[in-house]
Amino acid sequence: MNVSAPPPVAYFDHAATTLIYPEVVDAMVAQLSRLGNASSLHGSGRAARRVTEESRETVAAVLNARPSEVVFTSGGTESDNLAVKGFYWARRSADPRRTRILSTAIEHHAVLDPLDWLASDSGAEVELLPVDSNGRLDIDALRTAVDRDPDSVALITVMWANNEVGTLQPVDEVVSVAARHGIPVHTDAVQAMGQVPLDFAASGVDALTVTGHKIGGPFGVGALLLRREVELVALLHGGGQERDVRSGTIDAPAIVGFACAAEVAVKGQPQRAPALAALRDELVDGILDVIPDAQLNGAPGAGRLPGNAHLSFPGCEGDSLLMLLDAQGIECSTGSACSAGVPQASHVLLAMGKGESLARGSLRFSLGHTTTRADVVRVVAAIGPAVQRARAAGATSAQGNRA
Amino acid sequence: MKVLAAMSGGVDSAVAAARAHQAGHDVTGIHLALSRNPKSYRSGARGCCTIEDSNDARRAADMIGIPFYVWDLSERFHQDVVEDFMSEYSEGRTPNPCVRCNEKIKFAAVLDRAVALGFDAVVTGHYAQLETGTDGMVEMHRAVDHGKDQSYVLGVLTQDQLARSMFPLGDSTKDVVRAEAAGRGLFVAQKPDSHDICFIADGDTAGWLRDRLGAGSGAIVDTSGEVLGRHEGTFGFTIGQRRGLRIGKPASDGKPRYVLDIEPVSGRVTVGSREDLAVDELVGIRPRWCGTTPATELDCTVQLRAHGDGHRAVARVIGDEVRIELIDPASGVAPGQAAVIYAGTRVVGSATIATTRRRTPV
Numbered sequence: 184m185n186v187s188a189p190p191p192v193a194y195f196d197h198a199a200t201t202l203i204y205p206e207v208v209d210a211m212v213a214q215l216s217r218l219g220n221a222s223s224l225h226g227s228g229r230a231a232r233r234v235t236e237e238s239r240e241t242v243a244a245v246l247n248a249r250p251s252e253v254v255f256t257s258g259g260t261e262s263d264n265l266a267v268k269g270f271y272w273a274r275r276s277a278d279p280r281r282t283r284i285l286s287t288a289i290e291h292h293a294v295l296d297p298l299d300w301l302a303s304d305s306g307a308e309v310e311l312l313p314v315d316s317n318g319r320l321d322i323d324a325l326r327t328a329v330d331r332d333p334d335s336v337a338l339i340t341v342m343w344a345n346n347e348v349g350t351l352q353p354v355d356e357v358v359s360v361a362a363r364h365g366i367p368v369h370t371d372a373v374q375a376m377g378q379v380p381l382d383f384a385a386s387g388v389d390a391l392t393v394t395g396h397k398i399g400g401p402f403g404v405g406a407l408l409l410r411r412e413v414e415l416v417a418l419l420h421g422g423g424q425e426r427d428v429r430s431g432t433i434d435a436p437a438i439v440g441f442a443c444a445a446e447v448a449v450k451g452q453p454q455r456a457p458a459l460a461a462l463r464d465e466l467v468d469g470i471l472d473v474i475p476d477a478q479l480n481g482a483p484g485a486g487r488l489p490g491n492a493h494l495s496f497p498g499c500e501g502d503s504l505l506m507l508l509d510a511q512g513i514e515c516s517t518g519s520a521c522s523a524g525v526p527q528a529s530h531v532l533l534a535m536g537k538g539e540s541l542a543r544g545s546l547r548f549s550l551g552h553t554t555t556r557a558d559v560v561r562v563v564a565a566i567g568p569a570v571q572r573a574r575a576a577g578a579t580s581a582q583g584n585r586a
Numbered sequence: 587m588k589v590l591a592a593m594s595g596g597v598d599s600a601v602a603a604a605r606a607h608q609a610g611h612d613v614t615g616i617h618l619a620l621s622r623n624p625k626s627y628r629s630g631a632r633g634c635c636t637i638e639d640s641n642d643a644r645r646a647a648d649m650i651g652i653p654f655y656v657w658d659l660s661e662r663f664h665q666d667v668v669e670d671f672m673s674e675y676s677e678g679r680t681p682n683p684c685v686r687c688n689e690k691i692k693f694a695a696v697l698d699r700a701v702a703l704g705f706d707a708v709v710t711g712h713y714a715q716l717e718t719g720t721d722g723m724v725e726m727h728r729a730v731d732h733g734k735d736q737s738y739v740l741g742v743l744t745q746d747q748l749a750r751s752m753f754p755l756g757d758s759t760k761d762v763v764r765a766e767a768a769g770r771g772l773f774v775a776q777k778p779d780s781h782d783i784c785f786i787a788d789g790d791t792a793g794w795l796r797d798r799l800g801a802g803s804g805a806i807v808d809t810s811g812e813v814l815g816r817h818e819g820t821f822g823f824t825i826g827q828r829r830g831l832r833i834g835k836p837a838s839d840g841k842p843r844y845v846l847d848i849e850p851v852s853g854r855v856t857v858g859s860r861e862d863l864a865v866d867e868l869v870g871i872r873p874r875w876c877g878t879t880p881a882t883e884l885d886c887t888v889q890l891r892a893h894g895d896g897h898r899a900v901a902r903v904i905g906d907e908v909r910i911e912l913i914d915p916a917s918g919v920a921p922g923q924a925a926v927i928y929a930g931t932r933v934v935g936s937a938t939i940a941t942t943r944r945r946t947p948v
Contacts, residue, residue, distance in 0.1 A: 506614070506653075578702070
C-alpha cells in the first residue's frame with residue numbers, strides 16, 4: 184500500500200500542511216515498532232536514544248546548528264511559546280527592567296497570542312512594529328524602538344517569512360540592531376524551512392522555530408533551535424529531557440520522521456525552490472491574465488517564499504471563492520481563520536494597509552513538493568468563472584447592506 | 587438540484603440536510619455565524635450561534651458526507667435583526683427576531699448569495715410544508731406536527747423565496763425526526779430544542795434591553811389612571827403579561843391584572859382585567875404575501891404570536907395595510923408581532939401588527 188499517493192485534488196495549501204514524504208512514513212513505521220524509552224539506561228533505551236541523537240544530528244546538520252542546540256518540541260506553536268515566554272521570563276528575572284518585547288504586526292498567532300498573554304498576565308509591554316505595503320518589517324521603526332531604551336528590551340521576535348503573504352523579513356538586520364545591545368532574537372522559520380536556505384549559525388539569531396508537517400514530515404513534532412549559552416525558563420517541567428527546557432518522554436518515531444523530512448526537504452531545496460517559483464509565477468501571471476484587477480500581495484520576486492502566491496480579488500468574498508474552487512477539487516486558503524471557522528479579515532493584510540473588504544477578498548495559493556504544472560493550469564482555468572460568481576454573490580451582500 | 591443546507595448544529599437542520607442528500611440533491615452544508623463574538627451567544631444546547639454549535643453542525647455534515655463551510659453573517663444579523671429588535675422595543679413594540687431573521691437573513695442574504703454562487707435552493711430544518719399548487723405557485727402549509735409547526739415564523743416569505751426553499755421536515759413529527767437522527771448516527775439526536783432568543787446569552791431579555799436602552803422606569807396605572815405602583819423598566823413587560831407585575835394593591839374585583847399598554851417615552855404601563863385585553867380588530871403594516879395579494883376580503887384564520895392559537899377573522903387589504911377583524915377575539919396582542927394569515931393550513935401572508943382595537947377601549 185502506498186500511503187503517500189498524491190491527493191486527487193489540485194492542492195494549493197502547502198503552507199497549511201504538505202504531503203508527508205514516503206521515506207518519512209517508512210522511517211517512522213520502522214521506529215514505531217521498536218521498543219524503548221530514550222531515557223532508559225538499558226539496551227532498548229539506548230537504542231531509542233541513539234536514533235533520537237542521530238536525528239538531532241541530522242536536523243542540526245541541515246540547518247547548520249550544533250546538535251545540542253536542537254530542542255525537540257511538539258511543533259511550531261510550542262516552539263514559539265517556549266521561545267517567547269521562556270526568553271521573557273528568563274531575561275526579566277535576570278533584570279527586572281526588561282519588560283519590553285518588540286515584534287511585528289504580522290506574526291503568526293502562535294507568537295501574537297503568547298505576546299498578548301504576557302502583556303495581560305506578566306506585565307510585558309509589547310510593541311508590534313509596522314510593516315511596509317509589501318509586508319516587510321520597517322527596520323527603522325525597530326531601530327528607533329530599541330534605541331529609545333535598549334536596556335528595557337527582553338526579546339525581539341520577528342518571523343523569517345510571513346505565513347500569509349510569503350514576504351521574507353530582514354532577520355539579518357534585526358540581528359544587527361539587537362546585537363549592539365545584547366538583546367536576544369527569536370525567529371519563527373516554520374514557513375521558511377525547505378523553501379529558502381536557513382543557516383542557524385550564520386543567521387545570528389538566538390532561537391529559531393521549525394516544524395515537521397510543513398516540510399513533508401509528521402504532525403506533532405518540531406524543534407526550537409536554541410543557542411547553547413542561552414537559558415530559557417521552561418514551559419513543561421518534568422523528567423528534564425531536552426536540556427531540561429522541554430520535559431516529556433522523547434517521541435522517537437516522530438523525531439525520526441522529522442529528521443528524515445528535514446534532510447529531504449533541505450537537501451532538495453536548491454532544486455525545488457526555483458521550480459516552485461517558476462510554477463508560482465506562471466500561476467500568478469495566469470490569474471492576472473484572466474482577472475486583470477486582481478492584486479498580488481506581498482513582496483515581488485526574490486523577496487517572498489518561492490511557493491507563495493497571495494492575491495486579492497476586488498468585489499469577492501474570499502470564502503465564496505474558496506468554496507467554489509473547493510467544489511472543483513482546487514484547495515487553497517483564505518488566510519487566518521478563527522476557531523469557529525469564520526473568516527476574519529487578515530491582520531497581516533490590514534497591517535500592510537489593505538482595506539477590510541480587499542483583505543476579506545483574498546486567497547493564498549501555496550505550492551509545494553507535489554505541485555505540478557497541471558495543477559496550475561486547473562486553477563487558471565477555474566478562476567475566471569469562480570470570480571465572476573463570487574462577484575455576483577458579493578454584489579448581493581452589498582445591496583443588502585445598503586437596504 | 588444543487589442546494590445549500592443551513593445547519594445550526596441542532597437535530598432538525600441536520601436531519602433536513604440528510605434528507606435532502608438522500609433524496610439525491612447535491613447538498614453543501616453551511617453554518618451561519620451570527621455573533622460578532624461567538625462566546626457571547628447562548629452556549630450548547632440552548633442556542634444556535636456558538637462555536638460548539640458550529641462544531642456540531644460540522645460533525646453532522648461529516649456524517650452525512652457533505653462539504654461544510656461557515657458563513658459570517660454577523661454584520662448583517664446585527665444590523666437587520668439585533669438593532670431592529672432594540673429599536674422596536676424602544677418604541678414599545680414586541681418584535682419577533684426569528685421572523686425578522688428569516689425575512690432578512692436566511693431567506694434573503696443567505697439565499698441571494700447562494701443563488702449567486704450557483705445554488706438552486708436553501709434547505710432548512712423548519713417545520714412547514716411546501717406544495718406546488720395547480721397554478722404552479724408554491725404554497726406553504728402548516729407542518730404535520732402542529733406542536734412544532736413553524737409556518738408562523740416563515741409567514742414573511744414571498745413566492746420568490748418559497749420557490750427557492752426546501753423544508754424536508756414538514757411531513758414529520760419531532761419524535762420521528764429525533765428517531766431518524768439516531769438511526770442515521772447523528773449524535774445531535776438528543777440535543778435539546780433551542781428556545782428563546784439566540785443573541786441574548788442568559789435568556790434575560792429585559793436585562794439585556796435595559797443594559798442597552800436604559801431603564802425606562804415609570805408608573806403602573808389602571809385603566810382609570812390611578813397609580814398602582816412603579817416598575818424598573820418598560821422592557822420587562824409585554825402586552826398580555828400577567829406574571830411579575832409586583833403590584834402591592836390587589837384589584838378591587840380580586841381578579842388578576844394584565845399588561846394592557848406600554849408607553850416607552852413616559853414609561854407608563856397600564857394594567858387591567860383579562861376582559862380589557864380582548865382585541866377584536868387590528869391593523870397590520872408591511873404586508874408580505876406568499877402568493878398573489880388577496881383581492882377582496884378574505885375569510886381566514888389569523889395567528890398573532892409564535893405557538894399562539896388561530897383566530898377566525900376577516901382580512902381586508904387596504905392600500906399598504908391589512909385590516910383584520912377578529913371573529914374570535916384575541917387577548918394580549920402585542921404590536922410588533924407578526925399577524926400571519928392562513929386559509930385552512932395554507933399561509934396566505936403576514937403583516938406586522940401596528941395597532942389594535944380593544945373591545946373595551948383603554
